[in-house]
Amino acid sequence: MTVPRQPSSPDHPDASEPSDREGGKARKTEDRSHMIRRRWLTAIIIVLLIGVPAGYLVISANQSRNSGRDKEDKYSATGLTAGWPSKVQRRLYDVPIQPYSEEVAYYETNNWRTSRLYAQFLTSNAGLQRFLKQIGTDEGALKADDITISKRDRKVVGWEFTGPGPWYGLTHEQKDPAPTLDVVVDRSNTRHPMIYVVSTTTP
8 A cells, every 4th residue: 555645854855855955045046146146236326425425525615615715816916805804803892793694804003093994795786785784884874886984995905996886975973982984885786786895893
């Protein structure tokens, strides 16, 4: 009598198991290849995610550094320093440079008689109005073609005021020890006036 073939026990594989193992080995080989490809793909993605933004940051930093050097070179020839005067300087000289201004530069001189802060900045029409209000005056005080900054002060920082304009100016005098401000505004850009100011204090 023939004994029916019994199913193989999981603990004791029968003779058919080698073919399963071979198949399993083949599958394992395929899995390993897939794993290698997946790791390479993951590595490439990581390099792209980290390397590309880092490259942009380096380029951006170099551009900002070069831009800063260009501004320093541009203003160093005139004595001006590219950047904002300190909060203390702005407060002492009553020069409220407006937020988000561009082309900001300044220069300070001191002697036993007088101290001066020369400053320039490009702002908006609203910024010009706020600036004038903050120093205690308004646009009505500006006079056309009135270059209120003296030739001596213009020479100190290389301001020429020879462009097409139109140019406007005012002198805002205050009681000592508050400073006197000579302001010139270039309105050649109708939306973004350029403001030049010399603030003079007497200790």
